[in-house]
Amino acid sequence: MTTLDEIIGQSEHKSVLSRITGVPAFWVFLAAFVACLALTLMTDTFATPRNLFNVTRNFAFVAIIAVGMTAVIASGGIDLSVGSTVVLTAMVISILMAAGYSFALSAFAAICAALAVGALNGVLIAYAGMPPFVVTLGMLSAARSLAMVLSNNKMIYEFGPDHDLLLWLGGGSTFGLPHPLYALVVLTLVMSFVFRWTRWGQYVYAIGGNESAATLSGIAVKRQKVTIYMFSAFTAGLAGILMTGWLGSVTTNLGQSMELAVIAAAVIGGANLAGGEGTALGAVVGALLIEVIRNSLILLGISTFWQGMFIGTFIIVAVAFDRFRSHRN
């Protein structure tokens, strides 16, 4: 006969192995790893320093935004406007820098523009009670249009006095690793901590799990939602600035349909579109898998037109997998 004390005190004793294999990100990482291994064996072009450098840099952009998207999805929302936020921030920073302003000031203004987009999304969703899908879809159109208006149909590739700094930040490397990867690592570490250990993180999951319960518990759900969309927009803005530096020029189709890759990355990494689940590390690993697959298509000589098919299939399969899992429980 076990006492009440013992039963309450019990915790599920899980071995390290079963704990690791219980995390969706582990399986995604394994898949990415196997894909890398296969590509290394099948092609001479994959495991070259040049290609690996490109892969890590390209995936970093999607992964940075996927971390922000994870917060939105875990809170039960969706943000379709990230791709347009990317081009808007890129446009703002390039126009200001081209006009002779310093990098710091221009980057600050660009991030403010991104935060404004996020705040508007958040206010319309939280306070006006509009569905996230509709609000951010409208923003997807509006923000890109605004970027086009700002561009005045000119391509900018001269960034004023801090030109070299911008290109170095987005396109340079230190210790052989591309700079966007550093930004990603810092963001992932910070957000892993925030998601797990702070009230803000706890409330993201609480709202995604049961929004009315969160409200009844006295959590400032509306304010929290605004900050969540602002965070998502912030990550898009950060990626936008880094992409500007990497490309060395901004065109109005920058970040087009990026939201799909970002959402796919978050979902593959374990973010639950029904809300309540998702991790920063998962989003990063999800983005890695997508980029490896994308890269393999190119290296294996398969038409890049197939990319959309892969991303679309990924989203659907990941959601189907989720359904299957929750049905079994």
Next chain:
Amino acid sequence: MSRLTMTGITKNFGAIRALSDVSISVAPGEVLGLMGDNGAGKSTLVKIIAGNFPPSAGDIRIDDKPVFFHRPVDAQREGVEVVYQDLALCNNLTAASNVFLGRETTRSLGPFRVIDYPAMNQRAAELFKQLKSETRPRDLVRKMSGGQRQAVAIARTLLSEPKIVLMDEPTAAISVRQVVEVLDLIRRLRDRGISVVLVSHRMPDVFAVADRIAVLRRGSLVASKATALSSPEEVTGLITGAIEAA
């Protein structure tokens, strides 16, 4: 002395009058069973006491002190806690996280304030022990039985040493064995001197734990009498209107 006194409570939702001139009081450590047909105004009355919305007219006193609630936290501060009809739990969080939802224990880590999970788990374990419920603080609520979920929802109310616990249909959708558990939980609250307002459609449950039974019919209070002096037949008549008032 009376723990909770409501006088002349009226609530209008636009043209709908959900409550009209309800006066009722609850003593410390008393369990009040609140009954009535669908739409009689039970949840509305509970929500007014809980501070979800203010009454259109009438006043509320707690320990003979007038109180005005604008938000649920105002009510919480006066010692009013609620177990909602649908329990209001987050399935994706642990039992302890649910118990502390919105009131997380934090500790400082350098310049940051981080959630103190060990302290929360420990306190939650103590509360479950008090409630004699086999509920593990670290388990996800998703995986719990109806009775354990009830224990989590009720443990939530105990966090702050409440004076009054309001329960809206806690036994609506659970098994017979779990109903017994919940009724036991209610008795434990009462033994600690906490007043309980229990809203329920289930006659046997109310008669099992309530000291007094109040009946609402179309927003009006038609009876408020000691359980011992009433009978299920009488209460049924009061609910349906076969008996005008008692």
